[in-house]
Amino acid sequence: MIQQLLLGQTLAFSGDPLDRDWSDVTRHNSNGGVLVQDDRIIAVGNGDVLQRDYPQATVTHYGDALISAGFVDAHMHYPQTGIIASWGKQLIDWLNTYTFPEEARFGDKAYADGAAGRTLDLALAHGTTTLTSFCTIHPQSVDAFFEAAALRNMAVVAGKTCMDRNAPDALRDTAQSSYDDSKSLLARWHGKGRANYAITPRFSPTSTPEQLHALGALWAEYPDCLMQTHLSEQLPEIAWVRGLFPDARDYLDTYEECGLLGAKGLYGHAIHLEPREIERLQEVGAAVIHCPTSNTFIGSGLFDLMRLAQAGLRIGLATDTGGGSSFSMLRTMAAAYEIGQLRGVALHPAQLMWLATEGSARALHMEGQIGHLGAGAMADITILDLESTPAIAQRVNNANDVWDAVFPTIMMGDDRAIKDVWVAGRRVQRAN
CATH class of the missing domain: 3.20.20.140 (Metal-dependent hydrolases)
Structure with a gap:
């Protein structure tokens, strides 16, 4: 049994933000943690609490990076x-x-x-x-x-x-x-x-x-x-x-x-x-x-x-x-936003992130298994550096909330924004 604890900001969903108010179904934690055991996520919550309750877990600190479902x-x-x-x-x-x-x-x-x-x-x-x-x-x-x-x-x-x-x-x-x-x-x-x-x-x-x-x-x-x-x-x-x-x-x-x-x-x-x-x-x-x-x-x-x-x-x-x-699914989200604007709808960053994770998993009838940052899901996880380029970083420095910080990465991010990727509980890629 191998336990890994990933610490950083976390973004998860409890429902469909295209069907309900995005703020009702979006779960952001600025001091979050994701506990992985072998190939699955077993807990998502406050990072300090998880670190206290699972002292044997190997800890990876991501600072202000955003931990998302893959x-x-x-x-x-x-x-x-x-x-x-x-x-x-x-x-x-x-x-x-x-x-x-x-x-x-x-x-x-x-x-x-x-x-x-x-x-x-x-x-x-x-x-x-x-x-x-x-x-x-x-x-x-x-x-x-x-x-x-x-x-x-x-x-x-x-x-x-x-x-x-x-x-x-x-x-x-x-x-x-x-x-x-x-x-x-x-x-x-x-x-x-x-x-x-x-x-x-x-x-x-x-x-x-x-x-x-x-x-x-x-x-x-x-x-x-x-x-x-x-x-x-x-x-x-x-x-x-x-x-x-x-x-x-x-x-x-x-x-x-x-x-x-x-x-x-x-x-x-x-x-x-x-x-x-x-x-x-x-x-x-x-x-x-x-x-x-x-x-x-x-x-x-x-x-x-x-x-x-x-x-x-x-x-x-x-x-x-x-x-x-x-x-890039980041560029794909950006294009979805742009097309939404031409259709008269400004998609919220939470809706875009949901589409690229939970929404696509639901389309594949694999909801709860992939694209989900929650207990029981496979530990397929992507960590986003929200300041991956100077252009993005200068915008984030003027952010008023987490969405002001996430949206520039959606619109301007590329593979440089990918800080780490985990597949089935195994770390497979780290940014240079």
Whole structure:
């Protein structure tokens, strides 16, 4: 039994600050402590009290740094790490010009291994302790990602991306092979260690109805699994879907008719939703995933976060790398704030931090396990230096309260703000 006591400022949540007044559900302690035993958090409270009650614990002092749950990225593409920040395309051209040529390389297991390890290390360097990733059509790309995550003891969600049309020949499978490969990978990885499998049709335009039905049937066999896909990202995409599925009521209906709408569904982007789609997503308890840097970088539109939150949807936050332009969940929070401003809503720092931790964990149906600074959760913890650069420090010197001190790091912070990261009770990275 190994006990570690982390001392500093702590930030935790007892509820959803998008649903209730943020001040009612936010717990900040300027003299806080987090007690970790082996791989779990066993207590969060006053640092002096915890130090008195657990004198045998090894103490790490973080001073005025902020101890938070590790960030949870609810939607990204690890095979696109190598093409992040590519210039000048919107969705369909982006896929054809950058994404598909890069993904074709993942039939080489060694190449996939390198990309997986690099992606996970970049995530950790930015304070992200859980990734939810699309892989490629190649089963070895899935193995590479889960193997790299297991080496780091990270909780991850991933699945083989399935496409049987409107993609290059080298990136197409079939309805049957997508079912067979996904089922085999699910059996090999789901629930093994900290791995969680997600059934993964890329999106309706690259899957025939036959493939969507096959994956819907697989989900019905394994309803405890997540299912991840894309929904209503760009207007030309929606028009494309309308032409491919002329009998569908809307974009969401292309999934619903094939058994791919459910409580454990993760629907990335979800910018241009119809009222019926919002109602159905809420009725089944599905999650929509906000990808703000991607939505602006490739010109998709402005996600209506507060409208969807008020409708009762689960909402996660995500980098969507490589369409997203940063590996940092801090930059992702900043972009969410900026998009909120354009929508007429100034999101509070507490709401942004909740989205990047508890909110994304809730979207993944892993609330209380990850993204949570509380007893019983896995000890995935990120420590933020609130004065990581001169520009941030000079603003913090004029702060009136903790939120004045946290907000500049959200808006201007990067990997330099990550003082330390703990995964499953193990310290894995320290800032230089």
